[in-house]
Amino acid sequence: MNPSNSGFFFSDPLREVPLPPPGATVAVALSGGVDSSLAAVLMAERGCRIIGVTMSLHDPELVFPEGGGSGCYGPLKKENEETCHRLCAGLGGEYHVIDLWVPYKEAVMDYYRNEYLRGKTPNPCLRCNPLIKFGLLPEALRDMGKKFDFFVTGHYARLLSPGGEPERGIYLAPGKDASKDQSYFLHRLGGEQLRMARFPLGSMTKSEVRKLAAERGLASAEKKDSQDFIAKEDFDIVFSKTPVPQGDMVHSGGRILGKHRGLNRYTIGQRRGVGVSIGPDPLYVVSLDAENNRVVLGPEKExxxxxxxxxxxxxxxxxxxxxxxxxxxxxxxxxxxxxxxxxxxxxxxxxxxxxxxxxxxxxxxxxxxxxxxxxxxxxxxxxxxxxxxxxxxxxxx
CATH class of the missing domain: 2.40.30.10 (Translation factors)
Structure with a gap:
């Protein structure tokens, strides 16, 4: 391999890492959705022994109205556990729910809140994947005495190695379906986590996944995809225990234009919801000044x-x-x-x-x-x- 200014050259072609062989024991991270459900079924069809596992992340300190809390930290995720249990039972496998809400709160939710207050725009999934989903979750299974050879998820990503041999190095690559590719979310996984991981949906499109799920009679075949990390209606609840002071909204030239509702409600490039104007051209959020608690607005060129x-x-x-x-x-x-x-x-x-x-x-x-x-x-x-x-x-x- 030779990095250079003109590109990157692999001396030995990278090939897709093989899926678990028949007879392997695989832990499958289940959410109740079509992707993880089909991943489990495909592993069972290969002759693998299934251990299904779901991480429980609901923070009981957050109180949502009826029907609220659809994020991974909310109470509505509890409804999927029975679906996962039935799926694993039908595959002749085990199923476990592991409570990880305390470390999740500390590593992900607190990080999410604090970074917003620092004028940042955090991506919580990039912390959750290496620390919780591919970190503490399989570790907790091992602490329970469960032995498995691979950790399988329904992510749309692929794993590549020189000659298809993971011991020679392993690389994360985008999934076949560009519109669903999740390699961005997984790029912080460590080498050992990638060697243990397998993504059976990586070479499929979403439509192919739904078709295969329907053919197998999975109840989740037509289930809607998961939404954003935080639903708009849950935003105030997630920040309910975090004081978010108002401050000045200023033009990049220094002129005070009004008051903002809290730094956590703005991100770079935002136009909608700014609420002020000084002429015919729209204003955008061009920076967040956490030190002075200011939202800075300016023209798009900035x-x-x-x-x-x-x-x-x-x-x-x-x-x-x-x-x-x-x-x-x-x-x-x-x-x-x-x-x-x-x-x-x-x-x-x-x-x-x-x-x-x-x-x-x-x-x-x-x-x-x-x-x-x-x-x-x-x-x-x-x-x-x-x-x-x-x-x-x-x-x-």
């Missing part, structure tokens, strides 16, 4: 950045020492942007974009995708990064 700095960087094997060109995603929904990635001391990284990018938000993560072939990274159509794997990623500062 949203574009030619570069970014990131910290707390994680790297795939072979990366992290030399500069390389890559496709960079600055948030899950962002189109990939070409640029030069330069590792720095102190686990930091600098990114220079070929074209300035809109609304680079501190607290979000920049994730770096490199082509699997030796071709120089060039423009792509749409957002399909299926010809790439992840080289690393860091939290935007």
């Amino acid at each position: 949203l574009f950045s030619a570069s970014l700095e990131a910290s707390d960087t994680v790297w795939a094997p072979g990366f992290g020492t030399e500069p390389f060109r890559a496709f960079i995603k600055i948030r899950l929904a962002a189109a990939p942007a070409l640029g030069l990635v330069t590792p720095r001391e102190g686990n930091r990284v600098s990114v220079e974009f070929d074209t300035p990018q809109r609304a680079v938000a501190p607290g979000q993560s920049a994730v770096f995708y490199v082509p699997l072939s030796g071709e120089t990274a060039g423009p792509i159509a749409g957002r399909d990064l299926g010809f790439c794997c992840i080289a690393g990623g860091g939290i935007i500062e």
Whole structure:
């Protein structure tokens, strides 16, 4: 492997890591949705022994109205446990619910609240996956005396290795369905977590998954996909025990325009809900000044950045020492942007974009995708990064 300014070259072709073989024992993280349910069924059909497991994350200190709390931390997730139990029973497997709400609250929910108050835009799933779902959850199963060979989830992502042999290094790659790809959410998983993980849906599209689930009579076949981490109607409840003071809303030129409702209600690039104007052109949130508790507004042209700095960087094997060109995603929904990635001391990284990018938000993560072939990274159509794997990623500062 040779990182360079023109691209990244793999001396040995990367191939998909095989799924668990017949006879293997697999722990399957279940949510009650179609993706994780089908993943469990497909593993059983391969002749694997199933141990289903669901993490209970509901914070009893948060009080939701009837019908509220649909997020992973809310009480409505409890309704899915019976569905998961029936599924595992039908597959001849075990099923366990593991209460992880205390470490989840400390590592994810408190982080989410605190980062907003620091003027950041956090992505809680990027902490939950390595620390809780792929960390404490399988660890808790082992503490119960449960032995398993692989940890299986319904994520839309793929695992690649030189020659398909994980012991030679393992790389995370986008799922086949670009519209459902979840590799961005998983990029912080460590090497040992990736070696244990398997994603049986990674080479499928969502429509294929629903078709296979319907053919197998799964009750979740037509179930709606999970929504955002926090539903709009739950926002005030999640922050109910966290004082969020109001402050000044100012123009980037220094003029005070009004009052904001709390830094946690704004993010870089936001236009709707700003509530003030000073002329015919719309105003956008261009920065969040936590030190002075101010929301800074300005014209759209002030949203574009030619570069970014990131910290707390994680790297795939072979990366992290030399500069390389890559496709960079600055948030899950962002189109990939070409640029030069330069590792720095102190686990930091600098990114220079070929074209300035809109609304680079501190607290979000920049994730770096490199082509699997030796071709120089060039423009792509749409957002399909299926010809790439992840080289690393860091939290935007």
